Amino acid sequence: MSAVEALWFVGGVVVVALGLALSIALHEVGHLVPAKLFGVRVTQYMVGFGPTVASWRRGETEYGIKAFPLGGYVAMVGMLPPPKGGTVARTGSTGFRARAGRMADDARAQAAEEITAADEGRQFIQLPVWKRVVIMLGGPFVNLLIALALTAVLVSTLGVARPSTTADEVFQCVVSQSEQQSRAADGGAAQDCRPGDPAAPAYEAGLRPGDRVVSFDGRDVGSWAELSTAIRARAGQATAIAWERDGTRMESTLTPLLTERPVTDALGVPERGADGGVKTEPVGFIGLASRQETVTLAPWEAVPLVGRQAQGVVGVILALPQRLWDTAVAVVTPAPRDPNGPMSVVGVGRIAGEAAALDTASPADKAALLLSLVAGVNVALLVFNLIPLLPLDGGHVAGALWEGLRRGWARLRGRPDPGPFDLAVMMPLTYVVGAAMLAMGVLLIVADIVKPVQLF
Known part of the structure; x- marks a missing residue:
């Protein structure tokens, strides 16, 4: 790596690190502002964990930055x-239920130490359920706004790359995925044609790189999605196709072959089956690779893009145990890391540095890559914090909503108000979740150092 590339690398890491730190700080502002608006006494606003590096006091709140x-x-x-009763109950029992009870009592007692007589009516637990939900959703909502704002800037100025109906590559023959893997294992080129390989329909019909498909099966096609869908549905059927080359319209007939292709999600990521292998489906195939074209969009078109990103993050979280296991296996075996799997901040920083150091990318492309990384981090923060487990924001929201349901059900049945839901009873689970998050962080950091994800 040259000195210039090293500077770009460091610059990319710094930009994304600052973007992550600012995103976290603004996430907490999303909690702070509604809490103060609703009259809750906020004792601390801190960015980071560990020893306090710097702090200052404004009114009744201490603001600060911590070491990590x-x-x-x-x-x-x-x-x-x-x-209950104003004192912490102590018993000599060592059973799980007794230990969990003492853990909950200790948490209540610690929380009670900060309360003064002037805090009557200003305690978080005394707020109506909807106000508590607003406070706890404030942080994820800010991450959503950041992701939408950054994505809107990107799509409306620098644009986004989208597959077009212009052919970037036209394959001369059809080679199955299993045969490609076999040839690659033997040291040959996966796509090299050999005697006996069936001819690819698009090449045989006369299409060449640079041709733009304008019609398929007698219908005009304006996007790759339309063309791809039509091709997949016409396996084994003779189909008319028309394309433009240097302004001249050309026509022919081809028959898409039936082949197995990966099943992908909304983000184009291959889905995996219960055995860990990539799911496939029988579809039509003509041997045409799309050329990526950059198009600018209206700012509001960022909304569905961020929505698809969030959907992808949800998919990763739902499959998190398997993804973490695959990551652990990759660390101790020659197996490659899944580029669509989870990463730590170390991995995100390394990818930012490598993206900034690309000598084939323009400054605008590098800026787009870095901004999209920061936007993606905010989508991840949004979705992850909505998981309904303590100590995450979603756990507090779930507790407040459960309290609202209990109180509403009691009113319907004419029973006494059951009072606020005591989150302290969830302390054992909170510690388990916290320990699991710590273990996950350590595993991902080790993996990002020992076996980093290769994107470039």
Whole structure:
């Protein structure tokens, strides 16, 4: 790596690191602002964890930065109800239920230590359910706004790459995926044609790289999605096709071959079956690779793009145990890392550096890559924090909603108000989730150092 590439690499890492730190800080502002608007006494606003590096006080709130800026928190008084009877119950029992009870009592007692007589009516637990939900959703909502804003800037100025109906490559023959893997294992080129390989329909019909398909099966096609869908549905059937070459319209007939292709999700990522292998489906195939073209979009078209990103993150989280297992296997075996799997901040930073150091990318392309990384990180923060488990924001939202349901059900049945839902009873699970998140972070950091994801 040259000195110039090294500078670009460091610059990319710094930009994404600052973007991540700012995203975390603004996430916490999303909690802070509604908490103060609703009158809750906020004792601390901190970015990071560990020892405090710097802090200052404004009114009743201490603001500060901690040594490890990998998270943050807003401390509000009255997050938990006080201990029952005003004291912490102690027993000599060592059973799980007794230990869990003491853990909950300790959490209540610690929360009660910060409450003063002036905090009556200003405690988080005393707010109506909807206000507590607003406070806890404030952080993820800010991440959503950041992702939408950055994506809107990207798509409306630098544009997005989309597959077009112009052929980037036209294959001369059809080689199955299993045969490609076999040839690659033997040291040959996966796509090299050999005697006996069936001719690819598009090449045989006369299409060549640079041709733009304008019609298929008698219908005009304006996008790759339309063309691809039509091809997949016409396997084994003679079909008319028309294309333009240097302004001249050309026509022919071809018969798409029936072949197995990967099943992909909304983001184009191959789906995997229960055995871990890539799912496939029988579809029509003509041997045409699309050329990517950059198009600019209206700012509001960022909304569905961010929605698809969020859908992809949800898919990763739902398959997280398997993805983490695959990552652990990749660390100790020659197996490659899944480029669509989870990464730590170390991995994101490395990819940012490599993207910025690409000598084939223009400054505009590099800026787009870095901004899209920061936008993607905010989508991940949005979705991850909505998981309904403590200590995540989604856990507090779930607790508040459960309380609202209990109180509403009690009113319908004419029973006494059951009072606020005591999140302290969930402390054992909170510690388990926290330990799991720590273990996951360590695994991903090790993997990103030992076996990084290769994107460039």
